[in-house]
Amino acid sequence: MARILMVDDEPRVLDGVRRNLASHYTIETALSGADGIAILEHNRHSTDPFAVIVSDMMMPQMNGAQFLAKAHEITPDAVLMILSGQADLPSTIAAVNESSLFRFIAKPCSPHGLRSSIDDALRQYQLVHAERELLQKTLAGSVDVLAQLLSLGNPDAYSRTTRTSRITDTAARTLRLGHVWELRAAAKLSQIGLVAIPPDVVERVETGANPTPDETTMYATHPQVAHDLLIRIPRMERVARWISLQNSDGDHPAADDEEAQCIDVLAVATKFVAARQNAEEPTATARRLTGTCRHRPDVIQAVLHAATTVATTxxxxxxxxxxxxxxxxxxxxxxxxxxxxxxxxxxxxxxxxxxxxxxxxxxxxxxxxxxxxxxxx
Incomplete structure (x- = not known):
C-alpha cells in the first residue's frame, strides 16, 4: 500500500485518520512539523518512500506551509497537500500559489473527501513517477550505447570505465548516496573524452613513460571534452559537470553535501583505477590520497572497500x-x-x-x- 504521512497538532484528528484510512493506505502520523521532518529524514533513503504528505496549516512553531517547504527539500517526489480552515485561508492560498502544493483541502473534511483527495494525489505521484522512470530508462539506455561504442573504439578506455563503474556503484551503496542513476552514468561515461586522444599518448601519460608537456596537457583535457559532448543532452547537465570535475582535488562547487560526495566518489574512484593500472595497491592509493587532505576520508574508505571488493569477487x-x-x-x-x-x-x-x-x-x-x-x- 502507498505510504502517506499526516501531520496535525490535534491527536483526535490523527486518530480519526488512522481509523478511517488505515485499511486503504500505510498511514504514518506526526503531531508537529518538527516530528514530521524527523520521520522524513529517517526515511530519506528508503526504498519505499512517502508518496503523499498531508499537513494541517495552523500549527505552533512551524506552520503547514513551512513544514511542507522543508518536506519538499527532503522528499521532492512526494505530492504535498494542506488542510486549512476558513480563518487561515488567505495565508493558505498564498502558500499554494508560492510553493509546490498539489491541493488545498478545506476543513472540516469528511473521511470520504480526504480519501478522494489522497487518491487524486496518488494518481499524480504515479504519473510523475512513471514519466521520470521512462526518462531515466531512456537516458540509461543512451548511456549504455555510448559506453559500448567506447568499447569498440578504445578497449583500454572502456576497461577503465568498467572498473570505475563497479567501484562507484559499490561505494555509493556503502555511503547510501542519492543521485544513483546520475553517478552511474557519470562513471560509465567518465572516459569517453579519451576517444579524442591517440591511445599511445594515453598510455605514455598514464604509465609515466616520458610524455611530452603537450601530451600531458592534451590528456588533461579529456574530462572537459566529455563535458562538452554531453552537456548538449537534456537532463545530463549534472552528469556532464561531474565528469568535468573527475580530476579535481576536492575543491569544487556543489548544490548540496550529497552532490559534493558524489563528485568526490567519482574523482577518487578514477584515481584508484589509474593507480591500479600502474600496479599501485588500493591500500597504498588510499594512504596517498588521505595524505593530500583533499578528499573526504569517508569517501576514500568507501572507495577502498569497493576497490578491494571488486578485485576479490x-x-x-x-x-x-x-x-x-x-x-x-x-x-x-x-x-x-x-x-x-x-x-x-x-x-x-x-x-x-x-x-x-x-x-x-x-x-x-x-x-x-x-x-x-x-x-x-
Missing part, C-alpha cells in the same frame, strides 16, 4: 569460445586477435557490442581461444 572460471560467451560474463585476461591486437581488456564485461566485435574478428582475422571468463556475481 570472482566466480568459477570458464574457458569458452567466442560463440559461447554470454552477456554479463567478465573476462579474466586480455583477449587478443591472432595478429596480437588487443580486442578486450581483462576485467571487462561481455556486452552486445563486445560480442559483435569479437565475432567479427573471429570470422575475419581470428581470435585467440579459449577465452577465460567468470559468470556475473
Amino acid at each position: 570472482q566466480g568459477e572460471i570458464r574457458e569458452l569460445t567466442v560463440r559461447d560467451l554470454r552477456l554479463g560474463q567478465v573476462f579474466q585476461h586480455d583477449v587478443l586477435a591472432t595478429t596480437g591486437t588487443v580486442l578486450v581488456r581483462k576485467g571487462d564485461t561481455v556486452t552486445e557490442a563486445v560480442k559483435i566485435r569479437l565475432t567479427n574478428f573471429a570470422t575475419s582475422v581470428g581470435v585467440n581461444e579459449p577465452i577465460r571468463v567468470t559468470d556475473p556475481q
